[in-house]
Amino acid sequence: MYKLNHLVVFVIFFITACAAPNTARINYDTAELDAEASIQRELALKKLFSYKKRLHNVSYPILRSASKFCPDKQVNSVGAQGASSADFESYWKTTANNILGGDEFIITWVAKDGPAASAGLAVNDKVIAVNDVQFGTNKLQHTKFYAETNRIQMSKYTQAKLTVKRGEQQVLNLSVNQEKICDYPAVLSESNAVNAYADGRRIIITKGMMRFAQDDQDLALVIAHELGHNLMGHIDKKQSNHMLGTLLDLAASVNGINTQGMFSSAGASAFSQDFEAEADYVALYYMKAADLPLEGVADFWRDMAAEHPSSIGSNHSASHPATSERFLAISKTIEEINSKIASGQPLRPNLK
Ligand SMILES: [Zn+2]
Incomplete structure (x- = not known):
């Protein structure tokens, strides 16, 4: 015991003696620190909004x-999104207020060529009412x-x-049409892993994947792939095969470790590559x-x-086909689509 204590004291002395910096630390006061933290929070939130904007622009x-491929799972949409600072944690609220431009429910995104854009709705418009239902500054206005x-x-x-309300004065009454879209909204995960998921209800894309999928064609491929899982009912089929997890992920085979636990059911993994x-x-x-x-889209897998x-x-025990297989299958699918276009056939996937 004495020996151990002695050792501990020695180690602490050693660390303290050697780990101390040799140069003087730069001084700054609390006000400067607060100001810089506020700038950084603003940058972080702007970045988050820009990820979401890109995700909506590509997915919508x-x-x-x-x-037309999801007749049983459609929803009406006006093609617009908004946000309220009330939905942010207190640490972020002031920043959210500054960036949004107020504490109301504020339009943050309008789909290009969508009904809301055609009716004249614009980003930064403050929503006062929809269908005579009043909007306020409390939480969950986006749900409303x-x-x-x-x-x-x-x-x-x-x-x-x-x-x-536009600006400080102008109040506009807009009549907005709707259009049908598939009811599988694309949402952003703040994870930095390069991944994307379908859960049967939504398409989930990580920040890491959005950085990897640098151009919008790549991101479109990822979104369309996850939409495919949802639309083709893979989640239900997986679960009926005693699938343990409820998520299918795009890049699981990429390093072979991401979803080992998720794909542990032998019955389910037999189908997962298909x-x-x-x-x-x-x-x-x-x-x-x-x-x-579609030209060049297979390059995503290269x-x-x-x-x-x-x-x-290729590895038949892996959950996903190899990147070489995926490149070839995508290239050949593009040939199939192009030959259908050339011969005037309807553009629908071939069924067995
Ligand atoms: Zn997948």
């Missing part, structure tokens, strides 16, 4: 064009906005009636339906292979 046209513009009131109103291949296949049709260019070489070779 796909959800809209794919609506979604309900009023997308679902509940539409039996009473043929258009959504939006009352918004489901992944199917999601890749239908994704190309959804992209084409949205009029997105880029993935370059970053994660362990995923190049």
Whole structure:
């Protein structure tokens, strides 16, 4: 015991003696520190909003064009999103207020060529009422906005009636049409892992994936793939195969470690490569339906292979096909689509 204490004292002395810096620390006062922290919070929030804006810009046209593939899972949409500072944690509230420009429910995104844009709704508009339902500064106004513009009131109103304030003075009454989109919204995960998921209800894209999928064509492929899992009912099929997890992920095979636990059921993993291949296949049709260019989209898997070489070779026990298989399957699907276009055939995935 004495020996141990002696050792501890020695170690502490050693650390203190050697680990102390030799130079004087730069001084700053609390006010400077607070000011810098505030600048950084503002940058972080602006970055978050820009991720979300890009995600909506890329996902919305796909959800809209794919609506013909999801007749049983459509929702009305005006093509707009908003946010309230009330929904942010107290640490972020002031910053959110500054960036949004007030504590009301404020429009943060409007779909290009969507109904809201056509009716004249603009980013930064403050929502006062929708369908005569008043909006306030409390939490969860976005849920109310979604309900009023997308679902509940539409039996009473043929258009959504939006009352918004623009700037300090101008009050506008806008009648906004709706359009059908697939009801699988794309949401941002703040994880830095390069991944994307489908959970049967939503499409979840990580910040890490958004950075990896540098151009919008890559991101569109990822979104369309996850939409494929949802639309083709893979989650239900997985669960009926005694699947343990409820998420299917895009990049699981990339390093072979992400989802080992998730795909531990042998019955389910027997199907998972087929489901992944199917999601890749239908994704190309959804992209084409949205009029997105397919040329070069298979390169996503070459880029993935370059970053994660362990995923190049095929491995039948892996949850996902190898990047080499995925590149070829996507290239051949594009050939299939192009030959259908050339011969005037309808652009629908081939069924067995
Ligand atoms: Zn997948």
